Amino acid sequence: GNSVTQMEGPVTLSEEAFLTINCTYTATGYPSLFWYVQYPGEGLQLLLKATKADDKGSNKGFEATYRKETTSFHLEKGSVQVSDSAVYFCALSPSGNTPLVFGKGTRLSVIA
Amino acid sequence: SAVISQKPSRDICQRGTSLTIQCQVDSQVTMMFWYRQQPGQSLTLIATANQGSEATYESGFVIDKFPISRPNLTFSTLTVSNMSPEDSSIYLCSATGVLYGYTFGSGTRLTVV
Numbered sequence: 714g715n716s717v718t719q720m721e722g723p724v725t726l727s728e729e730a731f732l733t734i735n736c737t738y739t740a741t742g743y744p745s746l747f748w749y750v751q752y753p754g755e756g757l758q759l760l761l762k763a764t765k766a767d768d769k770g771s772n773k774g775f776e777a778t779y780r781k782e783t784t785s786f787h788l789e790k791g792s793v794q795v796s797d798s799a800v801y802f803c804a805l806s807p808s809g810n811t812p813l814v815f816g817k818g819t820r821l822s823v824i825a
Numbered sequence: 826s827a828v829i830s831q832k833p834s835r836d837i838c839q840r841g842t843s844l845t846i847q848c849q850v851d852s853q854v855t856m857m858f859w860y861r862q863q864p865g866q867s868l869t870l871i872a873t874a875n876q877g878s879e880a881t882y883e884s885g886f887v888i889d890k891f892p893i894s895r896p897n898l899t900f901s902t903l904t905v906s907n908m909s910p911e912d913s914s915i916y917l918c919s920a921t922g923v924l925y926g927y928t929f930g931s932g933t934r935l936t937v938v
Contacts, residue, residue: 818866
């Protein structure tokens with residue numbers, strides 16, 4: 714079946730540190746991959762996505778590259794800010810009309 | 826992308842009662858889904874809301890406990906029935922369409938006392 718595994722949190726970083734949150738997936742076919750962010754007390758917001766191998770999604774300084782050979786979609790940011798503190802979810806869609814499958818989420822805390 | 830208006834945003838309910846959550850999308854979408862997010866956890870799919878027919882439920886969720894309606898392409902409701910404290914969660918609706926990708930409502934934070 715389809716599944717997403719992402720690194721356990723919480724992750725605590727100092728401001729301006731480099732961020733990596735690992736995400737690997739299991740899926741049949743060629744899924745689309747997503748990163749969502751959930752700020753405290755809020756709903757889910759799409760951060761970035763990639764729909765095919767070697768695509769790079771990027772937004773707000775965050776990046777992730779769809780690596781089919783390693784079935785990975787790791788999230789990176791070169792310099793985190795306090796405002797990036799949130800829970801990050803990796804997700805996949807097996808096809809356009811199927812529900813997203815989510816990882817467990819990784820809580821990021823950035824301290825000044 | 827499509828915008829989903831979800832309400833109520835939060836509620837505190839007595840055990841044994843029911844709460845109906847509504848989601849209105851500002852444009853026609855193909856699929857709508859309902860998720861539950863228990864405290865500190867990831868999102869778990871409850872069901873797919875099918876337009877004009879019965880919802881498709883995931884293992885562990887039943888229609889009697891979580892009846893769902895979707896009378897048209899832009900509106901769906903989820904009812905949490907006969908609530909207990911274990912139902913305290915955030916409930917989110919999601920929609921997807923050819924043009925819009927996946928969009929989420931802002932969530933309903935439910936506390937059962």
